[in-house]
Amino acid sequence: EIVLTQSPGTLSLSPGERATLSCRASQSVSSNYLAWYQQRPGQAPRLLIYGASSRATGIPDRFSGSGSGTDFTLTISRLDPEDFAVYYCQQYGRSPDTFGQGTKLEIK
Amino acid sequence: QLQLQESGPGLVKPSETLSLTCTVSGGSINSYFYYWGWIRQPPGKGLEWIGNIYYNGNTYYNPSLKSRVTISVDTSKDQFSLNLNSVTAADAAVYYCGSTTLTINGAFDIWGQGTMVTVSS
Numbered sequence: 001e002i003v004l005t006q007s008p009g010t011l012s013l014s015p016g017e018r019a020t021l022s023c024r025a026s027q028s029v030s031s032n033y034l035a036w037y038q039q040r041p042g043q044a045p046r047l048l049i050y051g052a053s054s055r056a057t058g059i060p061d062r063f064s065g066s067g068s069g070t071d072f073t074l075t076i077s078r079l080d081p082e083d084f085a086v087y088y089c090q091q092y093g094r095s096p097d098t099f100g101q102g103t104k105l106e107i108k
Numbered sequence: 109q110l111q112l113q114e115s116g117p118g119l120v121k122p123s124e125t126l127s128l129t130c131t132v133s134g135g136s137i138n139s140y141f142y143y144w145g146w147i148r149q150p151p152g153k154g155l156e157w158i159g160n161i162y163y164n165g166n167t168y169y170n171p172s173l174k175s176r177v178t179i180s181v182d183t184s185k186d187q188f189s190l191n192l193n194s195v196t197a198a199d200a201a202v203y204y205c206g207s208t209t210l211t212i213n214g215a216f217d218i219w220g221q222g223t224m225v226t227v228s229s
Binding site: 001033035037044045046047050051056057088090092093095096097098099100101102 | 154155156157168169170171172204212213214215216217219220221222
């Protein structure tokens with residue numbers, strides 16, 4: 001199975017700053033089938049990005065995804081207080097689908 | 109707007125079968141455009157994909173659970189279900205149902221709120 005490694009484990013930033021989250025795959029992700037989710041405490045994950053760079057419906061344009069092959073990035077251009085949460089990447093190009101271990105974005 | 113809602117027992121005894129149902133509203137479970145899945149999250153941990161089911165009944169399971177899991181659809185009730193047998197404490201988790209479309213093709217854009225399942229005698 002494809003193992004996804006997210007870094008950093010925790011990212012401490014202030015509102016208004018730029019956040020860059022990384023997701024590295026152990027093998028190339030087929031068709032760039034890579035998604036990013038946000039999960040706030042006590043809530044279900046919310047899809048932000050699919051296909052590595054397509055924003056899901058209703059997602060603000062401060063969220064952007066990039067990358068291909070084995071290296072992918074989620075960028076949040078200007079952090080809003082509601083953006084502090086845990087972020088997961090998922091690959092769905094090769095079964096079994098797998099998720100990264102998560103990056104916690106916390107307020108500095 | 110498609111919505112999903114999980115239901116089922118919150119407590120299952122070790123070695124027994126965990127059974128959960130996901131009710132679909134705002135859309136048809138019989139549509140070729142959607143497919144459906146289950147994901148779980150142990151307390152304080154990350155997400156694990158359990159499996160998917162397509163409109164034609166085809167299923168795909170995580171190999172780590174394949175010998176114990178069954179996902180099925182009841183089109184008459186607009187529901188799909190998860191059965192996981194021979195549970196142990198390691199199966200305690202929040203269980204989510206999710207949906208994806210042929211356009212998104214595997215990322216879950218709609219999630220249920222999740223249901224916590226505890227495994228204990």
